[in-house]
Amino acid sequence: xxxxxxxxxxxxxxxxxxxxxxxxxxxxxxxxxxxxxxxxxxxxxxxxxxxxxxxxxxxxxxxxxxxxxxxxxxxxxxxxxxxxxxxxxxxxxxxxxxxxxxxxxxxxxxxxxxxxxxxxxxxxxxxxxxxxxxxxxxxxxxxxxxxxxxxxxxxxxxxxxxxxxxxxxxxxxxxxxxxxxxxxxxxxxxxxxxxxxxxxxxxxxxxxxxxxxxxxxxxxxxxxxxxxxxxxxxxxxxxxxxxxxxxxxxxxxxxxxxxxxxxxxxxxxxxxxxxxxxxxxxxxxxxxxxxxxxxxxxxxxxxxxxxxxxxxxxxxxxxxxxxxxxxxxxxxxxxxxxxxxxxxxxxxxxxxxxxxxxxxxxxxxxxxxxxxxxxxxxxxxxxxxxxxxxxxxxxxxxxxxxxxxxxxxxxxxxxxxxxxxxxxxxxxxxxxx
Amino acid sequence: xxxxxxxxxxxxxxxxxxxxxxxxxxxxxxxxxxxxxxxxxxxxxxxxxxxxxxxxxxxxxxxxxxxxxxxxxxxxxxxxxxxxxxxxxxxxxxxxxxxxxxxxxxxxxxxxxxxxxxxxxxxxxxxxxxxxxxxxxxxxxxxxxxxxxxxxxxxxxxxxxxxxxxxxxxxxxxxxxxxxxxxxxxxxxxxxxxxxxxxxxxxxxxxxxxxxxxxxxxxxxxxxxxxxxxxxxxxxxxxxxxxxxxxxxxxxxxxxxxxxxxxxxxxxxxxxxxxxxxxxxxxxxxxxxxxxxxxxxxxxxxxxxxxxxxxxxxxxxxxxxxxxxxxxxxxxxxxxxxxxxxxxxxxxxxxxxxxxxxxxxxxxxxxxxxxxxxxxxxx
Numbered sequence: 045x046x047x048x049x050x051x052x053x054x055x056x057x058x059x060x061x062x063x064x065x066x067x068x069x070x071x072x073x074x075x076x077x078x079x080x081x082x083x084x085x086x087x088x089x090x091x092x093x094x095x096x097x098x099x100x101x102x103x104x105x106x107x108x109x110x111x112x113x114x115x116x117x118x119x120x121x122x123x124x125x126x127x128x129x130x131x132x133x134x135x136x137x138x139x140x141x142x143x144x145x146x147x148x149x150x151x152x153x154x155x156x157x158x159x160x161x162x163x164x165x166x167x168x169x170x171x172x173x174x175x176x177x178x179x180x181x182x183x184x185x186x187x188x189x190x191x192x193x194x195x196x197x198x199x200x201x202x203x204x205x206x207x208x209x210x211x212x213x214x215x216x217x218x219x220x221x222x223x224x225x226x227x228x229x230x231x232x233x234x235x236x237x238x239x240x241x242x243x244x245x246x247x248x249x250x251x252x253x254x255x256x257x258x259x260x261x262x263x264x265x266x267x268x269x270x271x272x273x274x275x276x277x278x279x280x281x282x283x284x285x286x287x288x289x290x291x292x293x294x295x296x297x298x299x300x301x302x303x304x305x306x307x308x309x310x311x312x313x314x315x316x317x318x319x320x321x322x323x324x325x326x327x328x329x330x331x332x333x334x335x336x337x338x339x340x341x342x343x344x345x346x347x348x349x350x351x352x353x354x355x356x357x358x359x360x361x362x363x364x365x366x367x368x369x370x371x372x373x374x375x376x377x378x379x380x381x382x383x384x385x386x387x388x389x390x391x392x393x394x395x396x397x398x399x400x401x402x403x404x405x406x407x408x409x410x411x412x413x414x415x416x417x418x419x420x421x422x423x424x425x426x427x428x429x430x431x432x433x434x435x436x437x438x439x440x441x442x443x444x445x446x447x448x449x450x451x452x453x454x455x456x457x458x459x460x461x462x463x464x465x466x467x468x469x470x471x472x473x474x475x476x477x
Numbered sequence: 478x479x480x481x482x483x484x485x486x487x488x489x490x491x492x493x494x495x496x497x498x499x500x501x502x503x504x505x506x507x508x509x510x511x512x513x514x515x516x517x518x519x520x521x522x523x524x525x526x527x528x529x530x531x532x533x534x535x536x537x538x539x540x541x542x543x544x545x546x547x548x549x550x551x552x553x554x555x556x557x558x559x560x561x562x563x564x565x566x567x568x569x570x571x572x573x574x575x576x577x578x579x580x581x582x583x584x585x586x587x588x589x590x591x592x593x594x595x596x597x598x599x600x601x602x603x604x605x606x607x608x609x610x611x612x613x614x615x616x617x618x619x620x621x622x623x624x625x626x627x628x629x630x631x632x633x634x635x636x637x638x639x640x641x642x643x644x645x646x647x648x649x650x651x652x653x654x655x656x657x658x659x660x661x662x663x664x665x666x667x668x669x670x671x672x673x674x675x676x677x678x679x680x681x682x683x684x685x686x687x688x689x690x691x692x693x694x695x696x697x698x699x700x701x702x703x704x705x706x707x708x709x710x711x712x713x714x715x716x717x718x719x720x721x722x723x724x725x726x727x728x729x730x731x732x733x734x735x736x737x738x739x740x741x742x743x744x745x746x747x748x749x750x751x752x753x754x755x756x757x758x759x760x761x762x763x764x765x766x767x768x769x770x771x772x773x774x775x776x777x778x779x780x781x782x783x784x785x786x787x788x789x790x791x792x793x794x795x796x797x798x799x800x801x802x803x804x805x806x807x808x809x810x811x812x813x814x815x816x817x818x819x820x821x822x823x824x825x826x827x828x829x830x831x832x833x834x835x836x837x838x839x840x841x842x843x844x845x846x847x848x849x850x851x852x853x854x855x856x
Contacts, residue, residue, distance in 0.1 A: 155618035252500060256837075322612060323684050326838070333837075433678070435685050436612030438838040439521060 057165050117404060123221070131215035131413075133207055139420065140354035141172055147428045154432035182343035190340070191248035198245030199341065199348035205237045206355035213362045214289045216372045216412025227288040228280065231363065232273055235318060238356075239265040242327070246337040257336025260439055261327035264317055267446035272314035274454035275307040278461030279367055282470050292371030299370035303464060307457035308368045310450050312426075315360045317446065319353070321427060323434035324442060361423040362416070369419050372412030380407055497524060502840070504532045512851040514828075514844065518837055526832040526840075528825055534855040541815035546572050546782055549815070551642045556819070556853040558639045560599035562592045563795035564853070565644040567802040568815070570725060570791040572646035575784040575806050578776050584648035585726040586768035590661070591634060591643055592793075593757040593764075597668070598627050599796035600750040603848065607747055608679065610841040611688065616679050623671050626664050633657060646782075648775035658765050669758040672751065680748055689744035693831040693843030696741060703827050706820045707798020708753065708848045712738050712745035719794035730767060733760045743839075746846040750796070781810045797821050797848045821854040 080099075090097045105111055119125055126132055145160075149167065152159025164170030186195060212227050212234070214220035224230050239262045246258025280286060282303075283294045301308045317324040328336040341349055365371055381403040437445075464470045496519050503513035513529040537556060541549050553568055554561035566588070573580060601620035608616025628638050633654055635641035643650050679685060695705070700713035710717050718735040720728045736752035738745035784806040792801030798820025807813040824847040831843050 151614070155615050156622050157618055252498065256500075322614075325612065432615045433682075434613070435608075435616070435682065435688065437684050438688050438836065440836060440838075441687055 060165060113402065113404070120404070126219070126221050127211070131213065131219050132210060132221050135215070136207075136210045136355055136358050137351070139358050139417070139424075140351070142421075143354055143357060143424050143428075144172055145169065146425075147431070150425075150428055151432050176347065179344050179347035184343040184345055186342075187249055187251055187340050189250040191250065194244055194248035195340075196345075198241055198248065199345045199352070201241045202238075202245075203348050203352040203355065205234060205241060206352040206359065209234050209359040210355060210362075212288060213359060214292055214366060214371060215362075215416050216409045217289075219409060219413070220289060223289055224287065226286050228276060228286040228291075231288075232269075235265075235269060235272070238318070242337055245341075249337075249340040251340055253334045253339045254337045256333050257327045257339070260333075261320065261337055263439065264320075264324065264326060264442060264446075267443050268314045268317040268450070271310050271446060271450035271454045272318065274451060275310040275314065275457055276367060277454075278304050278307050278457045281458070281461045281465060288366055292366055292373065295370040296373055299368060299373075301368040303470065304368070304457055304461060306453055306460065308364075310453045310457065311364060311368070314446075314450060315364065316427065316430070317442070319357050319360055319427070321357075322431040323437045325436060326439055326442060357424065357427065358420070361420050361427060364423050365416060365419040369423070371419075372416045374411065374415030374418075376407070376411055378407040378411045378414065496520075500837075503529075511855075514840070516832075516837070516840065521836050521838070523832050523835050523837060523840065526829045528828050530822070530825065530851060530854050532855070533852045537856045538815055538817060542811060542813065545810040546576070546646060546812065547778065549812070550645060551640070553815075553817075554640055554642060556817075556856055557599065557795075557797075557850055559602050560595050560796045560850075561639065561641050562588075562595040562644055563599075563793060564800060564817075565642075566592055566725075566793040566795075567791040567800055568804070569644045569646050570793070571789045571802055571804040574789045574791065575787045575804060576646065576778070576782050578647050578778070580648050580726075580776065581773045582727075583652075583769045583772040584774040586764050587634075587649050587653060587774055588644060589727055589731070589764050590761055590768075591631065591641070591649070593760050594627050594631055594634075595641075596796045597754050597757050598624055598631070599850075600754050601627075603750065603796070603845075603850075604675075604747075607845050610845045611685060613679065613682075613685070616675070619671075619675070619678070623668060626668050626671075630657075630661055630664055633660065645775065647778055648773070650775070652774045658768075662762065662765060665758050665761050669755065672754055675751060680744075680751070686744065688839070689747060689842050689846070690740070690742055692743050692839045693746075693835060693846065694740070694742045695746075695827055695831060699830065700741065700827075703830065704823050705798070705827050706823050707794070707796075708749040709746055709798065709824045709827065711736060712749045713741035714739040719792060719799050723792070725791070725793055727764070727767075731760055731763045733763070743842045743846040746848065750848065783808060783810055792818070795820060797850060797853065798824060817856055819853050819856070820848070821850045825849050825854055 084099065095101065128134060148171070149159045160168030160171035162168060163174045186192060209231070211221040212224065212231055214223070222230075242261040242265070243258045246254040246261075249255075279291060279300055282300070283291050285291060285294070320327050326336075328338060333339075338346060338349060386402055461470075497517050498519075500516045500518060501513060502516055504511060511533045513532070515527040515529060516523055517525045535555065537553060540552055544552070549568070550565060554565050557564050572578075601624040605617045605620040605624075608614070608620070631641060631643075632638050634657065635643040635650065695703075695709065695713050697714050700710050700715060705713070706717070714737060716735055716737045719725075720733075721735055733756050736749055736756060738749060786806065786808055788803070788805040790801060790803045792799050794800075799818075800820055801818040803814070803816040803818070804812050805814040827847060828844060828849075831847075832840060835843060
């Protein structure tokens with residue numbers, strides 16, 4: 045009989061948690077606390093404001109929100125936080141990791157199997173960490189005749205370009221790393237880098253299969269960039285702006301997908317091709333050319349390329365949301381922060397504590413992030429679905445779709461938006477009524 | 478073969494040409510199996526293609542000369558462990574003829590049921606790999622999962638999941654379990670419902686049609702000239718099925734029809750085995766109705782049976798086409814020679830003709846549609 049995965053039992057899960065807590069307490073009390081005491085015996089404690097800074101005092105400082113919250117709030121206003129945590133790399137990497145997990149489970153459900161199950165207690169949720177550890181611990185093998193500097197730098201460039209892409213995405217009002225006036229042009233510039241990196245890496249590997257894969261990727265990306273760009277011209281005509289934040293604000297009443305469904309479809313198909321997703325995963329067609337331009341990558345170099353491609357997937361989905369689905373706009377569902385907490389402080393039994401620095405996030409920002417995330421995840425869902433349904437397309441049919449059909453549809457979309465503009469229905473800034 | 482090539486592309490280019498790139502597809506390649514295809518490409522067009530089998534040669538024919546007629550059974554099924562009943566079928570028929578054994582009626586029906594189940598198991602495995610060749614991962618998982626149903630049936634019948642060693646000269650090794658008929662009928666009904674769904678996910682898929690229709694077209698006279706058999710021949714419009722043309726055991730009592738498609742392209746070649754599976758379900762149901770309810774299933778042989786100076790050739794319709802065995806006896810307990818003639822190798826011969834002038838992207842679609850099993854071709 046076939047192996048059937050055991051069912052998840054809450055009792056086992058709670059038991060394993062209790063086991064872990066038990067061992068942590070035992071190890072801390074037996075080893076950790078004596079070790080700290082021995083260390084403290086030899087350390088001269090500093091004196092601040094005439095007070096000896098004992099570990100106990102340091103702990104009270106750390107736990108005092110009136111001291112820590114302002115520091116956290118200042119940190120959150122810095123560019124470093126925006127780039128590294130939110131809305132930059134950390135947020136994107138979290139969504140990308142979630143995407144990988146959802147993709148594997150979703151595909152497994154489509155194909156009547158279980159998917160990742162054993163790693164982590166709940167439905168294999170730690171599988172990604174396991175895979176990452178495996179990739180890090182693997183040896184990196186480079187072909188003997190490869191052009192080593194370029195070969196080494198290609199995965200890093202790929203991740204870097206994908207991360208630069210993320211910098212353009214406005215997540216919620218004011219929360220964008222680079223709020224450029226030419227945001228859409230910058231996006232076109234960044235997606236122009238991906239074919240170059242692909243060709244560089246495949247050429248420098250000095251191997252046949254990566255070379256064919258790289259050339260295929262070049263053809264595919266170049267021929268689909270044109271409909272991709274043309275499909276967005278309608279939005280630029282109607283909004284009169286290239287700034288992504290302004291494009292989002294112009295969709296306050298209605299998203300652009302209502303008026304430009306053809307443009308949205310063209311953008312979505314071209315996006316699938318740019319992302320090398322099935323049915324357009326020709327550069328990685330394993331039955332023809334092994335793994336395409338990824339053939340010679342090993343260990344964490346492969347991991348970096350995968351990370352980059354999932355970051356790219358998140359960024360394209362986010363761009364679709366920003367351009368066609370109204371970005372952060374949505375009904376207000378987060379309640380307003382109570383003003384008394386700022387003015388009067390919090391009543392904690394007999395004492396009242398005033399905490400400066402609250403609230404950390406405005407409700408508008410939380411609401412915007414919520415709607416943005418919901419929309420992005422649903423777009424990612426639609427990007428993942430074709431993988432379970434379609435086989436791979438052939439390169440000549442792919443180019444035929446790109447050059448003959450999508451470009452024509454993109455022009456139809458431009459004419460629709462132009463006629464809307466000249467009929468006086470819509471115009472720069474939204475509905476002209 | 479493609480009749481009209483784009484300008485500037487010539488097949489059969491001689492000499493050292495910088496434009497031509499040689500690709501070794503296999504033997505360590507996700508898309509080749511245990512064999513190698515040496516493909517020469519000019520841009521995206523294949524100018525020549527040289528299939529290079531032989532990586533899983535095991536010398537089955539020579540091994541058969543050192544074992545007696547009974548101990549030959551387990552190793553002769555090794556070339557196609559997924560289709561082990563069908564590869565033992567001609568051997569058992571041949572040995573029965575040269576030893577002069579009459580097989581009981583019930584054993585004949587059990588053999589037909591087992592061989593049709595095994596044909597479905599093989600075809601599902603083949604179809605799963607065809608799915609992964611075309612990048613359709615769902616089509617890889619579904620047949621691989623549905624195969625378990627039939628494997629469970631065969632396990633009930635013979636005790637083993639894949640290498641059954643179920644057919645013996647003189648009948649089958651053991652009788653069916655008591656509840657087998659009910660279980661088999663239930664599983665087969667469900668299985669038929671399942672494989673009908675493949676039509677919507679695979680055979681009606683527009684991308685699949687665009688990739689396989691009119692690629693690797695094997696014309697009717699070419700199919701005869703190159704000696705192809707089985708599903709490849711029937712996809713080219715020639716109604717040739719050994720179960721109908723040379724009925725063995727009880728196939729002439731059963732009610733079924735052969736599937737023939739006219740177009741001869743990869744799509745037709747990939748669809749014929751699927752239609753055959755639906756037909757197999759009918760055959761199994763029919764055989765379960767007509768099977769004698771009781772009786773012996775095996776004629777006991779002497780410990781070391783000997784035949785005279787006789788020779789025989791028997792062939793059956795396996796999952797990959799006609800599968801024949803030529804057995805020569807010289808009066809000793811061991812056969813003097815066992816020559817296995819398989820459909821896989823005959824179909825592989827078509828590959829260089831079909832791929833010439835095709836695009837590289839068509840290579841997997843054409844290659845695996847030939848219903849070729851590398852291990853069987855090497856023996």
